[in-house]
Amino acid sequence: MRAEQASRRKAGDPKRLGIGLSTYVEMCGLAPSRVLGAIRYAAGGWDTATIRCLPTGTVQVVTGTSPHGQGHETSWAQIVADRLGYEVDEVEVLHGDTSVSPLGMDTYGSRSLAVGGVALYFAAERIAEKAKKIAAHRMGVAEAQVERDGGTFTGPEQSLTVKEIAFAAWTAHDLPDGMEPGLEAMYVYDPPNFSWPGGAHLAVVEVDTETGNVDLLRYVAVDDVGTVINPLIVEGQVHGGLAQGVSQALYEEAVYDEDGNLLTASMTTYLVPSAAEFPAWEVGRTETPSPTNPLGVKGVGETGAIASPAAVMNAVVDALAEDGVTDIAMPATPERVWRALEGVRA
Amino acid sequence: MIPAPFDYEVAESVDEAVSLLGEREDAKLLAGGHSLLPLLRLRAIRPSLLVDMGRIKELSYVRDAGNSIAIGALTRHHDVATAPLLQEHNPLVSHVAGLIGDPQVRHRGTIGGSLAHGDPASDLPAVLLALGGEVDVAGADGVRTVAAADFFTGVFQTAAGAKEVVAEVRVPKLTGDHVWSYLKFHRRAQDWATVGVAAVAKRANGGVSDAAIALVNMGATPMRAAAAEAAWNAGGDPAAVADEGTEPPSDTNGSADFRRHLARVLVGRAVAEATAR
Numbered sequence: 001m002r003a004e005q006a007s008r009r010k011a012g013d014p015k016r017l018g019i020g021l022s023t024y025v026e027m028c029g030l031a032p033s034r035v036l037g038a039i040r041y042a043a044g045g046w047d048t049a050t051i052r053c054l055p056t057g058t059v060q061v062v063t064g065t066s067p068h069g070q071g072h073e074t075s076w077a078q079i080v081a082d083r084l085g086y087e088v089d090e091v092e093v094l095h096g097d098t099s100v101s102p103l104g105m106d107t108y109g110s111r112s113l114a115v116g117g118v119a120l121y122f123a124a125e126r127i128a129e130k131a132k133k134i135a136a137h138r139m140g141v142a143e144a145q146v147e148r149d150g151g152t153f154t155g156p157e158q159s160l161t162v163k164e165i166a167f168a169a170w171t172a173h174d175l176p177d178g179m180e181p182g183l184e185a186m187y188v189y190d191p192p193n194f195s196w197p198g199g200a201h202l203a204v205v206e207v208d209t210e211t212g213n214v215d216l217l218r219y220v221a222v223d224d225v226g227t228v229i230n231p232l233i234v235e236g237q238v239h240g241g242l243a244q245g246v247s248q249a250l251y252e253e254a255v256y257d258e259d260g261n262l263l264t265a266s267m268t269t270y271l272v273p274s275a276a277e278f279p280a281w282e283v284g285r286t287e288t289p290s291p292t293n294p295l296g297v298k299g300v301g302e303t304g305a306i307a308s309p310a311a312v313m314n315a316v317v318d319a320l321a322e323d324g325v326t327d328i329a330m331p332a333t334p335e336r337v338w339r340a341l342e343g344v345r346a
Numbered sequence: 347m348i349p350a351p352f353d354y355e356v357a358e359s360v361d362e363a364v365s366l367l368g369e370r371e372d373a374k375l376l377a378g379g380h381s382l383l384p385l386l387r388l389r390a391i392r393p394s395l396l397v398d399m400g401r402i403k404e405l406s407y408v409r410d411a412g413n414s415i416a417i418g419a420l421t422r423h424h425d426v427a428t429a430p431l432l433q434e435h436n437p438l439v440s441h442v443a444g445l446i447g448d449p450q451v452r453h454r455g456t457i458g459g460s461l462a463h464g465d466p467a468s469d470l471p472a473v474l475l476a477l478g479g480e481v482d483v484a485g486a487d488g489v490r491t492v493a494a495a496d497f498f499t500g501v502f503q504t505a506a507g508a509k510e511v512v513a514e515v516r517v518p519k520l521t522g523d524h525v526w527s528y529l530k531f532h533r534r535a536q537d538w539a540t541v542g543v544a545a546v547a548k549r550a551n552g553g554v555s556d557a558a559i560a561l562v563n564m565g566a567t568p569m570r571a572a573a574a575e576a577a578w579n580a581g582g583d584p585a586a587v588a589d590e591g592t593e594p595p596s597d598t599n600g601s602a603d604f605r606r607h608l609a610r611v612l613v614g615r616a617v618a619e620a621t622a623r
Contacts (some may be wrong), residue, residue, distance in 0.1 A: 274536065334531075334533070
């Protein structure tokens with residue numbers, strides 16, 4: 001690419017190539033409540049999860065997070081299925097209605113999985129703790145003789161699944177003395193630390209030095225968002241973040257006139273890009289489990305939007321660096337690029 | 347937003363459309379709806395009657411008319427873009443029809459509607475102007491023919507009166523000697539042109555003659571770039587004088603100065619592309 005960049009310049013091609021890099025470490029997963037208190041945040045940073053193993057063999061999950069397109073219904077079901085031995089489609093995730101899920105700190109700041117998802121992990125541990133007691137009682141052995149593998153509890157002579165134990169827990173015909181019937185647990189998780197995703201992004205742009213137009217030719221994003229629960233959802237989150245970030249670099253802007261009137265108040269003037277404006281994203285990742293939570297997960301919602309404005313703007317300036325351009329304000333509209341070039345030509 | 351209330355009538359023929367339009371002072375014609383419906387929803391216009399001519403099947407055609415190709419006013423952009431007669435005899439028109447908006451727009455929007463709307467940022471008006479095409483307008487007194495040069499009279503204004511219906515558009519047949527180009531500069535794929543250039547000329551004596559260059563969104567109407575045309579005919583530098591006589595708007599897609607600059611760049615490129623064709 002550097003060779004093509006040089007040969008275009010040598011040939012006097014008005015369309016220059018630019019390559020931009022951006023690396024980042026993000027702090028997300030808001031947040032230890034004590035930290036929020038110290039910075040005078042009004043609320044805490046915990047989140048809640050309730051797991052209700054129903055006697056019918058399915059499970060209800062009530063989460064304090066509020067998915068609106070991020071796919072928590074799927075990822076949360078995967079976590080519970082994995083931790084307690086259910087099929088994914090046996091898990092129903094309930095959210096967003098205060099009559100069902102009144103306690104939660106919401107979905108923002110790439111926190112849902114790293115806080116609400118981890119709350120689910122701990123709620124599952126509570127379920128397993130009680131299930132193990134019931135299993136040992138039903139088997140007539142000491143709790144220490146029962147091994148847990150996901151949702152299967154195995155004693156010296158027999159095994160019980162969490163579904164069988166849930167049925168026993170809710171019929172309550174034969175539970176340990178004094179045990180409350182039912183198999184349900186809530187956990188309020190207050191993260192001891194943030195989660196820290198990081199990554200390196202590379203953008204390749206073609207800048208038309210005559211019209212000022214910027215074309216994004218390639219975009220490569222390599223992120224580390226810790227343990228991946230659902231690869232497709234993670235990729236979708238990265239794609240969405242990239243679209244938003246690239247758009248910030250090249251398209252979207254709130255423009256006001258001298259009298260303070262917003263000139264970009266409609267979808268014809270506020271330039272939300274479409275798929276036609278983007279290349280096929282080239283997304284890769286490394287997977288380093290986060291040491292700050294038992295699932296090893298980190299936030300992912302904002303990674304694309306964090307890295308891409310810098311990568312794209314670096315690429316635009318790289319394309320014009322030999323012309324003497326050192327900076328262009330975002331978004332790099334055709335007119336801004338043209339004026340920047342006019343400025344250094346003058 | 348929701349449009350203001352209006353009555354709705356379906357016209358089965360051009361005559362019926364003309365007669366329905368005559369019934370109310372503020373009646374408006376509806377064809378593909380891609381320009382009219384947004385204006386209704388913004389309540390920029392509040393006609394009390396819409397006359398839907400979208401079902402007049404006989405107004406959708408592309409025909410050989412001797413020296414020209416005749417296009418029915420209700421021919422959708424997609425059908426203009428893919429018409430074999432145009433691809434053979436006037437590929438400039440079919441090429442540009444294929445650049446309008448996005449596929450959904452091209453399957454609803456019509457050539458007659460696009461011209462009658464009179465938007466200086468639209469593609470086809472400038473193409474018609476560069477080609478020296480003509481428009482048949484039907485009214486209560488019959489059909490009259492208006493030259494492209496006389497058709498566009500202002501922003502969203504044309505020579506077609508409020509009680510008239512654009513019925514047919516004719517563009518000349520191009521020959522093997524003709525060269526052409528259409529370049530559109532826009533921010534997003536589906537956006538109107540910030541600036542567009544339609545260029546057509548005839549090869550002659552190593553250069554060109556009959557150069558015609560029309561500009562999109564460089565004033566209240568699509569406009570010919572007369573100085574650039576003369577320069578192209580004379581083997582000079584059409585780009586340098588491309589913005590002469592224009593009055594481009596300033597908006598969030600570009601200032602008037604930037605549009606003048608773009609017109610110069612695009613005319614230079616269009617002439618180069620046409621000549622290389």
